[in-house]
Amino acid sequence: MTRFLRRQGWVAGLFALLVFLFVITKLIQPGYGSGDFGSLARAVLPYAFAVAAQTVVVIAGGIDLSVAAMMALTSVTAASMMNGASEEYAFFVVPFVLAMGLVLGALNGFLIVITRVPDIVVTLATLFVLQGAALLVLDAPGGAAAEWLKATVVGTMPIPYLPDWADAWVPKALVLLVVCLFIVWIPLRRSRLGLSIYAIGSNELAAFRSGVPVARTRIVAYALSGLFGALGGLSLTISTGIGAPIPGPYLLASVAAVVLGGVALGGGKGGLLGPIIAVFVLRLVRTDLTLLAIDPNVTAIIEGAIMVAVVMFGAFITIRGRPAGATP
Amino acid sequence: MTNSATLPQPAPFGRRLKRFMADRPIIPLIILLVILVMILQILRPGIVNERWIANTAKFAIPLAILAGCQTMTMLTGGIDLSVGTVATMSAFIMATQIVNQDPAVACVLAMLPALLIGLVNGIGVGVFRVHPLIMTLGTSLIGTGFLQVYQRTVIASGARIPDFLNWLGTGLTYGFPNALFLFVPVAVLIVFTLNRTGFGRLLYAVGDNEHAARLSGVRYWQVVTALYVISSLLAGITGLLYIGLIKAPSLSLAEPLVLPSVAAAVIGGTSIFGGRGGYMGTIIGALILTVLTTLLTILHMPEGGRRILFGFIVLFVTAAYLRIIEDR
Amino acid sequence: MRRASVTYCCIKTGHTTRDPNALTSNPLLDATGVAKNYGAVAALRNASLSVLPGEVHALMGANGAGKSTLVKILTGAIRADAGRILIRGEVSDVRSPAAARRAGLLPVYQEPALIPDLNVLSNLRLTGTPVEPFRAWVRELGIPNLDIRETARDIPLAVLRVLDLARALAVEPDVLLLDEMTAALPANLAEKVLEVVRRQGDSGRSVIFISHRFVEISALCDRATVLRDGATVGVVDIEPGIEEKIVEMMLGARIEKTSVAAARMANETPAAKDSHPRLSVRNLQLGTKLHDVSFDLANGEVAGVVALEGQGQDELFAALAGSIRPAGGTIAVDGAPVKFSHPSDAIRAGIAYVPGDRTEALAMQRSVRENIALPFSAAPRKWGPIKARRERMVVSSAIGRLQIDTRAQGEVQRLSGGNQQKVTIARWIAADARTILCFDPTRGIDVGTKQEIYKLLRELAGLGKSVLFYTSELEEVQRVCDRVIVIFGGRVVDTFPVELADEPALMRAAYGLPRGAREDVGILADVRPASDTEAAP
């Protein structure tokens, strides 16, 4: 138990914060119910995928500035492919777009490995490239999404043996998120590949000496980031029914949530759960600000202050927690 | 880490040339700039004239100063993403306060948020050891929020661009942009600081090997706090210059300069990992980016294609440059 | 104390029952002519090593002889510049640790190779190590209740080393390469390790065993390959009394010159020593590393510190330099007690620290001049314009004094190791520090440079400065020091006037043995260091 708290203390604290926020929300708006929770889940969806994409590379000791552009490109690709196409065609579009994300992500990693240019610069360059490509696919928002795809995030999931009122708290969007993220993540995390990703972020030399193929692992990490980015892009298309070539605010949000979620920017530490909870926290804060009808101009201050305060707090407790005599 | 460079050996011409370039990294950069200008001249014969040069300088200057902030912070292994917000804030405050304040008072008021944000950044990074990316991102969010709140209180009073900023931003003297009157001293000061002052030394030392600096008696937090304050003040000054150039205060005035300022420093050969680089290279980097922007504007190409090209050129330039200077 | 030696004796006895034919078969691993250069530093020049099946083979050599480098080359962690490696008679092309693993070679490096942020179980998965055998080995190695979900970062170094070993053992390697496996272990764990290694040899697998402890070598190994300055100087069978010969081979010609008076360098007339010491340390304590360290350092004195690896000398120097805060005890400078919370405090008190690892002390991409002048700019009031002429004067006088080769002064990283080392010292000459803490300043530098550094330290003493000088090369002690402090297990165990500090005496003291006559080297095998047993958890 103590180890759990020590190891997962940050995530647990974050979860407590989330619960606290739910209580606050219920106090502000007594009518807040399962439908509203469904809205939250749908709002979380693209952010969560963006943050997952960022988390993987940060754990591997890198950073990906092209996350939002990747989402834009995959979103417009999906939307324009499905535009005017049959419902069944979408069965082909989805894997195609996912594969595209995977390949483009791998390309990011490949460029980093062969050019030896810092990853922040490489992904900055690919940010422009992907953005440009998105504009070539669609020069204005447009396209369409198959109805069955849209239906995957609307409504709730009937779960056998569960009363209806409980079902109501299981929005399909949440199920989709959990399925997509954790089907990839949990087996990965347990696998040798996943461990390798942690290893190269934690200590590249030790990883190499433990027999980890460092370059290949880095490429895989970026490929996974691309895959999650493509999922994010798809989720945008699914929830809006269109594709937009201008990237949304997902890059900065993803970096912020990664750090809030307890993943060290140096790499090697943390997991996916923390950042996902962080996304829920950030979205719920926004809901509360809207419910409270706070002056919209103040919301940016509050969001920025929360980010800085939480990260400073985290830095503070790690400084305090260091053994005496150790140097920073 | 250790090189065989100390062993004298007859080297083939190519190697000697490479060594020569590696020792003077500014030369390949200048060659690159000249090539770009030549391409421009070929695409649009006659474009490269006195007027065009003055224009290019006008736009390169604010970018170059902000890139100076990035250069200095990157030398220590950091980055300052709040420069855009700081510049915007001081520009906006200047334009609105000048309406009913003495110019001197307006200037002081305009620089106040710069000072504050710099201080907070410095303390966050230097004392709390928050990652500079997160710290400066957070303060820039907060700054933007405050600016929006502020904006509402001054809408009634309107805005005006003081004449001296107008003169500075757009005026020409004997065909030279007046902005040079600001830029030349600032550039000289930055170059002097980096090369000829104790503080400049420490920036390199801290970024190269923080531990070594510590063993030499350097207190990290002092250096970093001073650094981020200076960076912020420079950004504030840039904001004043920029508003004189653009003449329309808006809440996102200098935001588009942030990523290019990082790119200019990187292209100019400053290592994002710290310890290596200089301001002369950054200035050329800013010129390269400005010319590149013109070049892409001139090209008859869809917007998407332009962005793709931009991304690839940035990546290519950085990779080529790394190859040239990396001498092994 | 007794019990330990009995255990050793028993293992040794078991050994004799082994099939003698095993040793006569073809070598399992055979390396010849291996060379590796790091820039101007030759880590290996001409190393060879041949290991038979079922053999426990010692790899010996002074610090910096190239043992670790050879292990890294054999296991694919780095690539050799030259040399041929045969595994089971076939030319091997081990390009990566993973390939070495497949070839049946498993190393335990000098630095722990567990990934710090992963738990033990994950570390096992990462390397494809079977868990149950690992657990069995861990128990065998004397750690009964390991929690394999503990994160590697949270595990004490000694245990980490054992886990590293168990992880290697679990895949049943043909050749196990152990680089100073026992150096950081308390006695009880070290014992278990030796036991296990012995059995490994008995079961027909080979072990390459690196250690500076003769007790272990003689108790455990069949043969030893001795390296000196990157080259193999001989292979010997381990038999009683062989220690003397090995020491001789390791030290080479140097052993001839160890008579006390002969090698004294410069400055035959030590500066007049004040009655009150420059630096006095009392009861210094730091975690498990330093217990009760007390000594004085006089003005104009070079005091040598001699210790085996990991006896607390690193922490002692760091504490005196203000790099880490001691848990207890006092430090006084010129009689006034001081407390350091940052190296700058120590520097203000006139104490300069030259760390052993020069990469810790130098901004590698900056010029010689900047590196030397760095302390001048440290305080905020010195952040302004640099007085260039003054600086050039001070710096070039320091450069001249140390005769630093300035042909590549633009970037320190292009200097040779020896010249880099000189820069770390020149910095404090320029800054005119009154007390200099030199931690193994001659590590990895050539003979000529060493001489210069000895001379310099003597000159500094002549100028009335105080020098605390840790060295891993015992021979240096007589050349440089006025007095020697021997540290063992975090305590000052002995203090020699330099006249008595010949190498055998120092070595004996450093191993925690009482002072004795030279002929008694043979007792090495019978005695275990006292505090090792106390340090056991």
Add this chain to the structure above:
Amino acid sequence: SAEGKYTIGISNTVQGNGWREEMICAMKAQALASGEVAKLNIAHRNTDAAGQLEDIRNLISAKVNAIVVNPADPAGIKAGLEEATKAGIVVVAVDQAVTEPSAYIISNNQEQYAYLGAKWLFQQMGSKGEVLYMRGAAGASADSDRDKGFKKALAEFPDVKVAQEVFTGWQQDQGKQQILSFLATGTPINGIWTSGIDNVIVDALVEQQAPMVPVVGADNAGFVGQLNTVKDLVGAAVTNPGSIGGAGVTLALQILDGKKPAQQTVLVEPQLWENATDEGKAKLKAAADPSLSPEWPVSISIPDWTTYTKEQIVACKGPGE
């Protein structure tokens, strides 16, 4: 005016742009002036369609009576608007159309905006010559609507050619840099059409002492001022009133009060104020307002749709503030 009975939610996805700020202020001023609104609930930030969906759903959770929305995309927020209607909330889209059939739309006609200005410009150019086409943000729906209008006008004037097409991103600095680069090439042009980044263009022409050509822009205070004062400048401002926000609030309140409009869509047609004729000059003189922020459109009210005073919109205070 204390007895407000409605809560109105507002959703906007562009922040920090003068036009949008005026729109928000118009909404607040109109809500206050109407006396029927107890509280405004404003979600106002930079985001995309998905972010706007989130805001709309949050407004639904907040149980507002009506939502006035400036859509990030016509189709992209359909699902959210549909949910709002189902929850009994009146939905009014301002500025741009939406595809959700249950929503009411009161909008500036973007296609018409471009058509009107371009047509006037091409006539000024004598139906021939080269035009510099300075668009807005690549990929934005308002930009592509305007492009349709521009292309329609272009098709009517076969001798007018586009010398250069650039995207200003609706950013002043980019627009200025682009026009300066362009002027430096010395390429002759006969007219400039801008998508609202206009005053910096005139500034550049003046600064560079370039030959004045007709310029078409929007009715931003800065540009309107220039049309009145800059020597030799012939140009036109096409109205694109940010005060459409106030009209949206009015429409929402009318529907809440049971006065449904005849059609779902109310289009506010743009007007063109030019300084080539005396009649036009008079209109411009009347419209000019140097006291406003130069980025604010001068058409701060829309007859029949807004009832606040200039002081109220400039004060930018909503009910309860």
